[in-house]
Amino acid sequence: MKELLTIDDISVSYGNIKALQHVSMHVNEGNIVCLIGANGSGKSTLLKAIVGQEPLVGGSITFDGEEICRAKTEVVKGEKRGRYLTTDLIAAKGIALVPEGRRVFADMTVEENLDMGAFLVRDENLIAERKEAMYDFFPILGARRRQKTRSLSGGEQQMMAIARALMSGPRLILLDEPGLGLAPLVIADIFEKIDMINKQDKVTVFLVEQNARMALKASTEGYVMENGRIVLHDVSSALLENEQVRAAYLGE
Amino acid sequence: QGGSEAASPKIGFIGPMTGDYANYGVLSNNSAMLAVAEFNAKGGIGGKLPVVLVTEDSEGNVEKGLSSIEKLSSSDKIVGLIGPVFTGVSFAVGERVQNEGIVMISPSATHADITSIGDFVFRTVVSDGLQGEVAGRYFFEKLGYRTIGVLYAKNDYSQGLYEGMTASFEAAGGKVTIAEAFNVGDKDFKTQLTKIRSANPQAIYIPNYTAEMAQILEQASQLGMKIPFLSCDGFSNPEIYNLAGGFTDGVIYVGPAKVKESPSYSKFVADYTAKYGVGPDSFATNAYDGTNILLAAMDKVYKATGKFDRKAIRDAVAATKDFPGVSGTVNFAENGDLVAYQGLYKVNKTTPEYLGTYTVVDGKLVQID
Amino acid sequence: MFNFFLLILIYAGIYALMALGQNIITGYGGMLSLTQAGFFAIGSYATAILATRFGWSFWATLPVAALLSAFFGLLIGLPTLRLKGDYLAIATLGFGEIVRNVLNNWDSLTNGPMGIQRIPMPDLFGFTINPYKKYAFLFMLVITVLIAYLLFQRLARSRMGRALTAVREDEIAAQSMGINITKYKVYAFILGASVAGIAGSFQAVFTLSVTPGTYTFMVSIMVLCMVVLGGMGNFKASILGAFIIQLISYLPQLTGLSSVIPPQFKQILFGLILVVMMIWRPQGLLGRESNRYGKKAAKSKGGA
Amino acid sequence: MILLETEALTRAYGGVIAVNKVDFQVESGLITGLIGPNGAGKTTLFNNVTGLDVPSAGKVFFNQKNITGFPAHTICRMGIARTFQNIRLFKELTVVENVMIGRHFKTGKSETKGRFLNAVNSYIHLKAEEEQIYERACDWLDFFEMGSMKNELAKNLPYGRQRELEIARALATDPKLLFLDEPAAGMNPQETDHLMATIRKIRDLGITVVLIEHDMKLVMNICDSITVLNYGQKLAQGTPREIKHNPSVIEAYLGKEEE
Amino acid sequence: MGIAEFFQHLMNGLTLGGIYALIALGYTMVYGILKFINFAHGDVLMVGAYVGLFLFDLLRGSSPLGLWTIIAFFIAMLISMAFSAVLGVFIERVAYKPLRRATRLAPLLSAIGVSFILSNSAAWMFGTHSRKFNYPFDNTPVHLGDVVITPHQILILVVSLVMMIILKLFVDRTRMGKAMRATSLDQGTAMLMGINVNRVISMTFAIGSALAAVGGILIALDFKVYATMGTMTGLKAFVAAVVGGIGNISGAMFGGILLGLLETFGVAIFGIPTGLKDTIAFGVLIIILLVKPEGLFGKVEKEKV
Ligand SMILES: Nc1ncnc2c1ncn2[C@@H]1O[C@H](COP(=O)(O)OP(=O)(O)OP(=O)(O)O)[C@@H](O)[C@H]1O
Ligand SMILES: Nc1ncnc2c1ncn2[C@@H]1O[C@H](COP(=O)(O)OP(=O)(O)OP(=O)(O)O)[C@@H](O)[C@H]1O
Ligand SMILES: [Mg+2]
Ligand SMILES: [Mg+2]
Secondary structure (H helix, E strand, O other): OEEEEEEEEEEEEEEEEEEEEEEEEEEOOEEEEEEEEOOOOOOHHHHHHOOOOOOOOOOEEEEEEEEEEEEOOOOOOOOOOEEEOOOHHHOOOEEEEOOOOOOOOOOOOOOHHHHHOOOOOOOHHHHHHHHHHHHHHHHHHHOOOOEEEHHHHHOHHHHHHHHHHHHHHOOEEEOOOOOOOOHHHHHHHHHHHHHHHHHHHHOOEEEEOOOOOHHHOOOOOOEEOOOOEEEEEEEHHHHHHHHHHHHHHOOO | OOOOOOOOOEEEEEOOOOOOOOOHHHHHHHHHHHHHHHHHHOEOOOOOOEEEEEEOOOOOOOOHHHHHHHHHHHHHHOOOEEEOOOOHHHHEEEHHHHOOOOOEEEEEOOOEEEEEEEEOOHHHHHHHHHHHHHHHHEEEEEHOOOOEEEEEEEEEHHHHHHHHHHHHHHHHHOEEEEEEOOOOOOOHHHHHHHHHHHHHOOOEEEEHHHHHHHHHHHHHHHHHOOOOOEEEEEEHOOOOHHHHHHHHOEEEEEOOHHHOOHHHHHHHHHHHHHHHOOOOOOOHHHHHHHHHHHHHHHHHHHHHHOOOOHHHHHHHHHOOOOEEEEEEEEEEEOOOOOEOOOOEEEEEEEEEEEEEEEEEOOOOOOOOO | OOOHHHHHHHHHHHHHHHHHHHHHHHHOOOOOOOOHHHHHHHHHHHHHHHHOOOOOOHHHHHHHHHHHHHHHHHHHHHHOOOOOHHHHHHHHHHEEEEEEEHHOOOOOHOHHHHHHHOOOOOEOEEOOOOOHHHHHHHHHHHHHHHHHHHHHHHHHOOOOHHHHHHHHHHHHHHHOOOOOOHHHHHHHHHHHHHHHHHHHHHHHHHHHHHHHHHHOOOHHHHHHHHHHOOOOOHHHHHHHHHHHHHHHHHHHHHHOOOHHHOHHHHHHHHHHHHHHHHHHHOOOOOOOOOOOOOOOOOOOOOOO | OEEEEEEEEEEEEEOEEEEEEEEEEEEOOOEEEEOOOOOOOOHHHHHHHOOOOOOOEEEEEEEEEEOOOOOHHHHHHEEEEOOOOOOOOOOEEEHHHHHHOOHHHHHHHHHHOHHHHHHHHHHHHHHHHHHHHHHHHHHHHOOOHHHHHHOEEEOOHHHHHHHHHHHHHOOOOOOEEEEEEEOOOOOOOHHHHHHHHHHHHHHHHHOOOEEOOOOOOHHHHHHHHEEEEEEEEEEEEEOHHHOOHHHHHHHHHHHOOOO | OHHHHHHHHHHHHHHHHHHHHHHHHHHHHHHHOOOOOOOOHHHOOOOOOHHHHHHHHHHHHOOOOOOHHHHHHHHHHHHHHHHHHHHHHHHHHHHHHHHHHOOOHHHHHHHHHHHHHHHHHHHHHHHOOOOOOOOOOOOOOEEEEEEEEEEEHHHHHHHHHHHHHHHHHHHOOOOOHHHHHHHHHOOOHHOOOOHHHHHHHHHHHHHHHHHHHHHHHHHHHOOOEEEOOOHHHHHHHHHHHHHHHHHHHHHHHHHHHHHHHHHHHHHHHOOOOOHHHHHHHHHHHHHHHHHHHOOOOOOOOOOOO
């Protein structure tokens, strides 16, 4: 299986706070990989680093064989050279992020938000098709399609953010706590849907989730992060049985 | 009190050099520079000391005017001041020079009360009072108008003229049937003109600065107005014909007395235009005379005493008699005001034609020339 | 030269008063108000009119100027509080322009564009504080700025300041914490207006003449610049900002450069300095005042 | 005793009726849960009760007093505090300052309505007052074991801590009734457990708690009574056991039991 | 007031409003995206007018009014638009871009600085006097009964209307327009959608500044060219843009027209002294804002908690 995303020894800091320290991981094409960890362990930071929203202080990130980010301090061929693609270029490579805190375009309607998600898609028919698919999947969004997103409920906005990311037809989708604020039924649905797009549309999924049990069940592989470091990596079924994980993240 | 020794004496100029009114400051400052340059070219004071002109920008406001005089008086130790250009600043600066004992000659502060600040304040421009008086009487008596409309700006100069003209016109028996104002910075006067058109006066008096007058004339023509226009010394700036060339025909204005005839005036205009690329307006003309008067006074005092005593220079300025200025013969009244007559001109296409020189004595219009 | 420096200090002092007021409105309350010039004018004219027409002493006119501006602060504060951000800016800008327009046109009261001259100099214990002799005037002004500063500083470090900060940060949360946001916004306006009125009074007895042309919209902008340049939400910085902006604007005259360079260069220089300063320190020279309890606030964020 | 009650509370936004004739009761001293599908109108109900939104129809009673349409700050002063679904801390202020703002109207002389004189008065008593506010704020932080973070900027706290800080800030107003909108969102199971204990502690202080939550473990464990909304209407009300087995609730919201 | 006078005032008000609208459109472009008052907009307008003036005089030489003067005028206008667009983008790069993450007031101050630099440089280079921009066409007024209109007045109205429509179509219909809207709402998230925010912002400045040049030239025909020409009119246009509703294109247009009509009728109808024109205009604008705090065309959207 091909390695789609490779994170090689990256570090990220916020001033003095070392949010990520020497993190390495990889996501194979076609897989669902999950990342779990306590609050503040650095999960969101990692996702932001992948899409180029946080600069690296060390390491590099490669997507589909092309290096998309490298820290300024890295030495390449005897030279100190940083390099990075801006977020929009990374998005154009086929990476979509469902950001933490939803970040919907509040003054746009649901429909316009979906259109923005498909900004890089030029085929009008395809866009219309995908939109319909989204309304099928989240009927409430269909009912609210002409409503400004700012007036949606928290959960509706979350659905909106997920649907928007799917609109671009990404190769890799990064989900930052997709279940946040969603009703139990909907969460179950979403995990099913994730599975479906993964199987049918061959979208690779990288999932960050507090609900570790569901995340691990849905994924093939899992990483555990603590204080900005990866402390465990295994296939998900093994992690589900892991004592340490059970105690710390499954609430048992 | 002040008075510096033999080193090159300095004189100051204060006027708006930047901002909305910069043009008026710049034109007058040009004159002062020209006068000083010519004076120095002839050898300067006593044939040996060149005079230094220090220009400061008032930006047309009192705060900057005061800082300018502060600088001129405490850093440059000037012995005389040309300016400031506008009434508001002139009041503030006038109080200050009076206090410091520096003689000041304003080329364009027209407010009637300026010279009553004190004995150090002079001007080479007629006060609004006189110009307005001549204008009102002339419009009534010689032009035979009984109703006049006015379009003036809410600034000291324009409003002063409006009030002066109205008082004398109505005293003579006429009536200002409509007076419309606009604010500084406005460029569209169609509302006011439309209102005036509807009031249908026999003529319209537009006492304003050049740029606004050009604008008014053009817009009046756009509104198809055929009413005769009357104006003030602001019209003596030849710039008006560049800006509103097609619309100046027939305008009658009150301006400096008979300047067009004098050869020194033509030479001044030619030199000025050659040097600065634009022509002088009447304030610039006044500034030129003012500067020359100041320089002559300094020369006189220096020759007599070998120093530049501020008080002595003031006295010498006050003693100026029949100074042959480019704007005519200059004399100062007891209070520092210009003793002057008003010229009347009628524009033929784009050339002003001289109609006569007038003054008002005891409420009666008297033709001098 | 030294005299000229004193003059800069006096102007800085007068503007510092306005900047303190602007800071409480914009720096603390987070409201972008562009109307200090209006209050400044009201204060100036109050003093000018009362002193020349009714023979009041400066000290008697001072509280009137403050109260009158405060009243107008309340008047425009109350209704305009419904407005956010730049809508508020426009409404306040409009108010400032209205004040100037009215002063320029109400000839019977304000003498219109001619302005009011010959304003009597203030007396203090029998001494005339002659603005030409700058020490006494400066002294009087410094005391006033100091009092205003201490007062504002203490208010800001009390419940009032915290409430205003809360309103700035998040109105909805502030409301839900029992803070009457309208009340605090109006307080900010009243306080900000009254010091600007006092500044106007001082201006009137310093220049001894007032004309409507002095109180343009540019004055409000300059005051805003002082606050932002110093650092929003920091009273010391507002005073520093006032001093620096005045110093920059008068630097060419102070150094004698003004008579050497073309007059426009002075303004161009001012513009350049403004741009460079902002890029160099967008948070202002001193930045927002550090949180009283805890660390200094982060550099880049906050404010209206 | 019924502490808070809504009577046919309705809030319509144009065509969308977010809350539809809901009668909702909160028993004093208990923990009441409010659950329902996304968009059911839970947050809207909170907003209408706490004065951030004005009902289209219906009434709200607090302590038998009709408080419908009162401004938010008044309602807060009467003893109702809340947190927000999307955290609304004063981000640029420190942790302790956030809580101090909660103490805003709780101090010394100023408790009698804020007049300008009071501002003057409080100016005079500034120091004592400030100390008083500070100490009380610290007490609340200690309650959440956040004493060591009090000088951090609020925005730099991890998510879960921010939620707790919001609760601390609300508690600082000494409420009789506390509304929590999805307090456990973004918390992992362990942290949720900790939160449950905290909420119980709050209840034991005599503060009535109403909470919205999608985490069923939390809801079923700590609520004494649960109200379910669906499409703006009240679907059911009862004890956790009743709700868990209510078929229409399962159908609309819970889905079939996991595991 | 007679019927003729009424219609004359109406016409005057409309064209004055057209001028405000023309400038307001450019303001709104930039304002809508970056949410800061681009004080230098009026000065870019002034630069555009100077460039247009010099080019037009150069191209025209001494040829009489006719087809060539009109062509020359358009060439001058196009070059001036391009020049202003480049200038606008340059200003953004140098003076505003470094401040994108700073407080909202920092770029405002920077813009004031730029405004000082531009207007004073122009005064220094081109002098402080007004220059006449000759009409490239015959501007003889047309009489409709007692009401008089000039071709230029009609031109202003037509151009501002056309520009409004084009802009609106552009922003609503094109990809670039959509990208602009997204950028205005949330730059970070816009990038996540694959939008090149830098390019969008540059584009916005380019369009806004090109519009300023058009406005500057058309205004110059009527009001002359001088260094401070952008300041006051620019400010009023900005007020109009805000009253219309921030970032709203039709709002800017109607705000402009409204302001023009207010300035005209406010003093024309009730016999209020014309000096108080600004008081009436600003007063009514404040009242409008109080009644409709989000501007005329803005949408009132309460924040959802
Ligand atoms: N902008 C920022 N400035 C300073 N510190 C930050 C910033 N963003 C995050 N942090 C800190 O970095 C660390 C990692 O944060 P991150 O958001 O990546 O955690 P997370 O694993 O996603 O947590 P959560 O589960 O709460 O979302 C935390 O300690 C957080 O406080
Ligand atoms: N201003 C508004 N205009 C139109 N519809 C609105 C408005 N505010 C809320 N709504 C709608 O009302 C419904 C109720 O929203 P509310 O936020 O109360 O839901 P909720 O129960 O809290 O959901 P969640 O669990 O997802 O947070 C939603 O469908 C929302 O779209
Ligand atoms: Mg996270
Ligand atoms: Mg909700």
